[in-house]
Amino acid sequence: MPERILVAEDESIMRMDLKEMLMEAGYEIAGEAGDGERAVELSYRFRPDLIIMDIKMPKMNGIKASRIITRSLQIPILLLTAYSQRELIEQAKDALVTGYLVKPVRESDLIPAVEVALAQAGRIASMQQKMDTVEQKLKDRKVVERAKGLLMKQYDWSEEQAYQYLRKSSMDRQIPIGERAGEILKKQEGKVYQK
Ligand SMILES: [Mg+2]
Structure with missing residues (x-):
């Protein structure tokens, strides 16, 4: 296009x-x-x-x-x-x-300037996208860490067991592991407030 x-x-x-x-x-x-x-x-x-x-x-x-x-x-x-x-x-x-x-x-000035400007803008946009992805990954990792800690405490699991549980249950539900971890944390927070 x-x-x-x-x-x-x-x-x-x-x-x-x-x-x-x-x-x-x-x-x-x-x-x-x-x-x-x-x-x-x-x-x-x-x-x-x-x-x-x-x-x-x-x-x-x-x-x-x-x-x-x-x-x-x-x-x-x-x-x-x-x-x-x-x-x-x-x-x-x-x-x-x-x-x-x-x-x-002149055309010989205009077209190269346009090409450079568009290429530059494309690079900035893809860099922004990469940064957003990295930020999301960091957020996910934090949530996963917290959910793991919670599961370890709750069920007396090892870190590996907690992680495997998170991995399997997110795959079963076909959602990203970060989202599954978020669900677990949310549920737990609900329980705490109910007490
Ligand atoms: Mg004018």
Whole structure:
């Protein structure tokens, strides 16, 4: 599936050029905006894979729009700027912008920048996923440890016996061992409170 790109640029000719270059390279246009407010609105509505955003736009400039977008969406943004706007690029650094392109934008600059931005975003997303998995595993391990301790005490089992019980009963129920351990702990907590 082609990656979807939102183009935010107030000059319609420039916007058309960008769209054409992107489509020729096989990308899909998720939407187009002529001002910053619309760029924010469409980013939340369409969740594009990448946003190409002009800095100088009516209603809201591209840097402010980028700040609002990156506050809650993880979408890479490529800013478009003119040579005279060096100070704006400085401001853009803390707006979590992936990169910028200097106008006039040529195809030989645009497409590699888009590819890099998308690849970078992909790496960040898969790293986040890995971190979430590791965090879940750590949580599971803690719960399993607690449930094991509880079973050992309750039935005078060895650690191995408690673990084997957890493993078997989670397999019987076809649920992850962490979930089974959580059930056991919950049940036990219920009993304690009932006393
Ligand atoms: Mg402009």
